[in-house]
Amino acid sequence: SQQGEEDPQALSIQEGENATMNCSYKTSINNLQWYRQNSGRGLVHLILIRSNEREKHSGRLRVTLDTSKKSSSLLITASRAADTASYFCATSWMDSSYKLIFGSGTRLLVRP
Amino acid sequence: DAGITQSPRHKVTETGTPVTLRCHQTENHRYMYWYRQDPGHGLRLIHYSYGVKDTDKGEVSDGYSVSRSKTEDFLLTLESATSSQTSVYFCAISEEAGRTQPQHFGDGTRLSIL
Numbered sequence: 001s002q003q004g005e006e007d008p009q010a011l012s013i014q015e016g017e018n019a020t021m022n023c024s025y026k027t028s029i030n031n032l033q034w035y036r037q038n039s040g041r042g043l044v045h046l047i048l049i050r051s052n053e054r055e056k057h058s059g060r061l062r063v064t065l066d067t068s069k070k071s072s073s074l075l076i077t078a079s080r081a082a083d084t085a086s087y088f089c090a091t092s093w094m095d096s097s098y099k100l101i102f103g104s105g106t107r108l109l110v111r112p
Numbered sequence: 113d114a115g116i117t118q119s120p121r122h123k124v125t126e127t128g129t130p131v132t133l134r135c136h137q138t139e140n141h142r143y144m145y146w147y148r149q150d151p152g153h154g155l156r157l158i159h160y161s162y163g164v165k166d167t168d169k170g171e172v173s174d175g176y177s178v179s180r181s182k183t184e185d186f187l188l189t190l191e192s193a194t195s196s197q198t199s200v201y202f203c204a205i206s207e208e209a210g211r212t213q214p215q216h217f218g219d220g221t222r223l224s225i226l
Contacts, residue, residue, distance in 0.1 A: 033214065042202055042217030088154060092212070099170065100215065102155040
């Protein structure tokens with residue numbers, strides 16, 4: 001079963017607006033990662049947030065993590081048409097596993 | 113972009129035939145992974161490798177085998193392909209265990225089994 005579940009499944013916004021995507025998970029995690037996937041391409045790593053961190057920034061990206069609610073959010077500010085892609089969260093569990101568990105993703109469309 | 117090459121990029125084959133997908137990296141990373149991506153399922157781990165000749169199963173390993181005889185190459189084999197294995201397959205690499213480090217992905221192999 002999947003560990004991370006993104007919400008919403010699809011999001012359509014106007015260029016310049018902010019986009020917020022959410023990820024919920026079920027068990028305790030070591031860290032949570034966000035990835036972007038453009039159509040027909042592989043995933044690209046965006047940001048990693050550790051379980052003892054609450055917020056992290058990278059350029060126009062802001063990620064928050066609430067371990068008490070087992071949820072994370074990805075905020076893209078001042079969106080651009082080039083941000084159109086699918087976004088996935090991935091979690092690693094608090095065991096010795098090497099594995100990441102990916103959610104099913106949010107499809108973001110940024111209209112020019 | 114990380115130096116990851118997947119081959120072939122597209123393949124159509126028939127049920128019951130063997131299929132081998134190749135992942136080649138030029139980054140000298142220790143860890144390599146094979147995922148499949150299907151609509152509504154995100155990415156699911158098939159097998160991974162933590163060194164030459166060291167491999168382990170992921171969550172959807174049935175019907176798949178892997179081999180890693182060199183650091184740079186990780187092969188995924190479908191011994192007898194079935195229609196349920198029609199999917200897009202991604203290879204990924206990471207310097208350390210993917211749970212603590214980012215993974216870098218190839219551009220995928222689209223496999224259709226008729």
